[in-house]
Amino acid sequence: MLFKKLAAAALAIAAMAMPVAAQDFIAGIPRNEALIIQGPAAQNAEWFNLWAPGGGASTNGNQQLTADTLWWINPEGTGDAAWTNALAADKPVYNDDFTQMTVTLKEGIFWSDGVEFTADDVKYTVDTQIAHPGMGWSAPFTVNVESVEVPDRNTVVFNLKAPNSRFHTLFTVRWNAAWIMPKHVFETVDDPLTYAANPPVSLSAYVLHSYDTAGNWVIWKLRDDWQRTSIGQGLTEAPQVKYVVYRNAGNPDARVIEQMNHNLDVINDIAPEGMFTIARDAADSTAYWFPGFPFAHPDPTLPSVLFNHQVEPFNNKDVRWALALLIDIRSVAMGSYRGAANLAALSTPPTGSAITDYYQPMQEWLANYEVNTGTRTIKPYDSTTAEQIAALVKPQWGDQIPSDPTQLKAMFGEGWWKTDAAAAAELLQKAGFTKSGNQWLKPDGTPFTIKLMVEGDAIPTLARAGTIIAQQWSMEGIQTTVDVAGPTNGQRLGGGDYEAAVYWTVETWGGHPDLSFFLESYHSDFIKPAGEIQPPRNLTRWQDERLDQIIEANRTVGFDDPKVVELGMDYLKLAVEEMPFIPLMAYNKFAPFDTTYWTGYPSAANPYAASGPNWSNLRYMIVALEANPSAPAAQ
Amino acid sequence: MDGFAKYLVRRFFQFFLVIFLGVSLAFLITNLSPVDPVEQSVSLMTSFGATDPRSVELMRSALEELYGLQGTMLDQYISFWGRVLRGDFGPSLSAFPTPVMSLIMGALPWTIGLLTLALVITWTLGNLLGALAGYYRSNVLLKLSGAAVMALHPVPAYIIGLVLLLAFGFIWPVLPISGGAQMNLQPGFTFEYIRSLILHGTLPALTLVLVGIGSWFISMRSLVSNIVTDDHVVYAELGGVNSSKIFFPICGAQCAPAAVDGPGAEPWQCVRRGRDHRVPVQLSRRRAAADPGHLSRRLFAGAGGDDHVDHLGGGRCVHH
Numbered sequence: 031m032l033f034k035k036l037a038a039a040a041l042a043i044a045a046m047a048m049p050v051a052a053q054d055f056i057a058g059i060p061r062n063e064a065l066i067i068q069g070p071a072a073q074n075a076e077w078f079n080l081w082a083p084g085g086g087a088s089t090n091g092n093q094q095l096t097a098d099t100l101w102w103i104n105p106e107g108t109g110d111a112a113w114t115n116a117l118a119a120d121k122p123v124y125n126d127d128f129t130q131m132t133v134t135l136k137e138g139i140f141w142s143d144g145v146e147f148t149a150d151d152v153k154y155t156v157d158t159q160i161a162h163p164g165m166g167w168s169a170p171f172t173v174n175v176e177s178v179e180v181p182d183r184n185t186v187v188f189n190l191k192a193p194n195s196r197f198h199t200l201f202t203v204r205w206n207a208a209w210i211m212p213k214h215v216f217e218t219v220d221d222p223l224t225y226a227a228n229p230p231v232s233l234s235a236y237v238l239h240s241y242d243t244a245g246n247w248v249i250w251k252l253r254d255d256w257q258r259t260s261i262g263q264g265l266t267e268a269p270q271v272k273y274v275v276y277r278n279a280g281n282p283d284a285r286v287i288e289q290m291n292h293n294l295d296v297i298n299d300i301a302p303e304g305m306f307t308i309a310r311d312a313a314d315s316t317a318y319w320f321p322g323f324p325f326a327h328p329d330p331t332l333p334s335v336l337f338n339h340q341v342e343p344f345n346n347k348d349v350r351w352a353l354a355l356l357i358d359i360r361s362v363a364m365g366s367y368r369g370a371a372n373l374a375a376l377s378t379p380p381t382g383s384a385i386t387d388y389y390q391p392m393q394e395w396l397a398n399y400e401v402n403t404g405t406r407t408i409k410p411y412d413s414t415t416a417e418q419i420a421a422l423v424k425p426q427w428g429d430q431i432p433s434d435p436t437q438l439k440a441m442f443g444e445g446w447w448k449t450d451a452a453a454a455a456e457l458l459q460k461a462g463f464t465k466s467g468n469q470w471l472k473p474d475g476t477p478f479t480i481k482l483m484v485e486g487d488a489i490p491t492l493a494r495a496g497t498i499i500a501q502q503w504s505m506e507g508i509q510t511t512v513d514v515a516g517p518t519n520g521q522r523l524g525g526g527d528y529e530a531a532v533y534w535t536v537e538t539w540g541g542h543p544d545l546s547f548f549l550e551s552y553h554s555d556f557i558k559p560a561g562e563i564q565p566p567r568n569l570t571r572w573q574d575e576r577l578d579q580i581i582e583a584n585r586t587v588g589f590d591d592p593k594v595v596e597l598g599m600d601y602l603k604l605a606v607e608e609m610p611f612i613p614l615m616a617y618n619k620f621a622p623f624d625t626t627y628w629t630g631y632p633s634a635a636n637p638y639a640a641s642g643p644n645w646s647n648l649r650y651m652i653v654a655l656e657a658n659p660s661a662p663a664a665q
Numbered sequence: 666m667d668g669f670a671k672y673l674v675r676r677f678f679q680f681f682l683v684i685f686l687g688v689s690l691a692f693l694i695t696n697l698s699p700v701d702p703v704e705q706s707v708s709l710m711t712s713f714g715a716t717d718p719r720s721v722e723l724m725r726s727a728l729e730e731l732y733g734l735q736g737t738m739l740d741q742y743i744s745f746w747g748r749v750l751r752g753d754f755g756p757s758l759s760a761f762p763t764p765v766m767s768l769i770m771g772a773l774p775w776t777i778g779l780l781t782l783a784l785v786i787t788w789t790l791g792n793l794l795g796a797l798a799g800y801y802r803s804n805v806l807l808k809l810s811g812a813a814v815m816a817l818h819p820v821p822a823y824i825i826g827l828v829l830l831l832a833f834g835f836i837w838p839v840l841p842i843s844g845g846a847q848m849n850l851q852p853g854f855t856f857e858y859i860r861s862l863i864l865h866g867t868l869p870a871l872t873l874v875l876v877g878i879g880s881w882f883i884s885m886r887s888l889v890s891n892i893v894t895d896d897h898v899v900y901a902e903l904g905g906v907n908s909s910k911i912f913f914p915i916c917g918a919q920c921a922p923a924a925v926d927g928p929g930a931e932p933w934q935c936v937r938r939g940r941d942h943r944v945p946v947q948l949s950r951r952r953a954a955a956d957p958g959h960l961s962r963r964l965f966a967g968a969g970g971d972d973h974v975d976h977l978g979g980g981r982c983v984h985h
Contacts, residue, residue, distance in 0.1 A: 279843060288843070290835070566718075
């Protein structure tokens, strides 16, 4: 019959296309020599110029593997171990009034095309960008640098326009920094802004091998002369990872599938549910930041409830404190991260050196901290939050949850504020609010309602946190609606077009106690009137003379001065007193590693490098990985 | 003016009106949207490093100049039309300074390739099955396939995409779930490359086919089931003519013209289907207009379901 013939023909055609599984994952490259990392879907895949507008934010491996600059801070590290002298031979040397910085460079470092790296490259990097407004680091160089001198090939002297004890941070990588330009390449180019730099000349251990013009993958190869790089000079043996593949591995669900199929070794982030699936079904072939629950790796970023201080009544600290006391942080942790959140009561991310520099030393102060509600004083701090969350997640995770409070604090944070509706009511009354039925009225008699902005799908954990907080406030008589900003989130925050929002306005070095990374931009000099765009950080437009004094004092002390920590604590205490925003937790990322081919990934126990593939710091992980001896043989 | 000329003039007028309104709307929406390419670039550059507010101000003004965003809205509207007519959209603001046209041209072959393939398969299979089902009304297999096709028809593409992804990427992992071809494979008319293209294209094409096949199936089946009751068909059957000799003339000569009328609109149905499920149109200001490659890629990606966005990728493989 005709239909049967047609069906048979269709089956035959399908059968011809089926022999699929036997194919290598990457043509011509042995799987056991390649590390596969989650990369972006690049829009302009043929662009490798890191110094053009936006070029410095690329996450396709270009800056992660080929760029280099003077110093690095490991965002997960603590103390001296977190600091790396890369192209510089030593730490920066300032003169007494911080108007001059001298840098000595290492010798024997070469670009991948065989040209030696010298002080001229550093000077060229600064001069060229000042001459071309719009290049990535043009503006900060223009603001700071009077002139650059090169007394000899290994020495660079920066003469600054004004004292700046943090000038070196422009060349210090946390996520990225001002990468050094190859002078010998760019001086032959007409316009450094429109030069594609394809193929890029590498100053680090890997070099471009091949890429997809549609932007789905880029493959980087270990340089033959990897020893002649700053990272190579620190190694005794050749890195075992010969190829690094940055590939677009699809949406979070697809990433989970790809990792379980062993086609994606390093994930940047997935949803908690995806993480739990991997931990349940692929425990033997994966590794995580924590060996078990909560798995996640905390970025030095501080998701918080931000208030717009230019909008009434959020300029009133009693109102802000009342809203903080109406939050049940356990529900927020469970609802946003399924409990896998690292909570923060202080206004700095609970990661890296902040734990030993700030969180642990300040526990006693926090425990004794008193809030005057207008009718009485309360001690709002609860140092047992970690144990309470452990009790909530124990039914699901059982023995993975330790009982030692110290271990629990490392997993879930040191503590947070107690939920205290009575104290919150007293604070609102102190601020002139009245309650009518179950609705709080503002001093002018109108209902107190809040629009709480969240970004939405892009960061589902924070959107969930916002929804739960909105519910909690609403139940206590402050009608709160969640406002999903989507792609306009950043601009609405910058322009002050919000009342309250769940986002972050504090990021730190992670591996260093200095808070200038965000604090410098908190000075009242930089606060814009409502409607104008506020420079990044200080999105709440918090203004306080005491804050200005701390910032000004921090400018005059050196980066490694012990006073830095004292000033940091002053800021943290002020932020507790004023509650300019309500810190919630670290920005936890679920970044599982596949151990089928590679082992030795960083972890909470051995945080020798950042674990997110977007962080340039990842290169220190890549060169340290070891091939798994029981990996499947090369095909 | 005779009827046809009138008709032609009217259609041309409509055609230009639609283009004019479309381009104007694209300009207006992207300009009035609060998303600003300068702010996007500034936030890209300041997201990850220390940010001195004075530097940010300087950066902002430098980028405004570089991106050519000065002038009144009317000036910009006029120059925008100029760029549309010349087919030169200048540099992309989201991927500065790569020309917009090269971004479009990079994405277009994949868009056209996958859509055309999916359309051809959908149309052929849908019409064939529909015609067979209309003619052999008592065949159980055809009844079942009709039920399956119609059950799939109203399901949103992204759900079909996700189910296929799980089925063939995870439960029975025989098909690649992302990419346009095997990584590091040199494109060309080689057996290896074409096989890889087909394998990588199977899941996204299948998603489009499964979702799109229903409408062809239904319309063809009803056409054929009307015709089979016509006198000449009944006469032929009674006369003992072989069923395949009746089927092809009916399908070919009588129904195909009606079916051919449709494919012109079909790609837009795919696009519409994609849009139905929140295509992430993250338009930078002016991007939709200045950078339609991006938009078409996203829309098109949507047609295959978000989960298949990555299928669409591919492109040349450049070695160094």
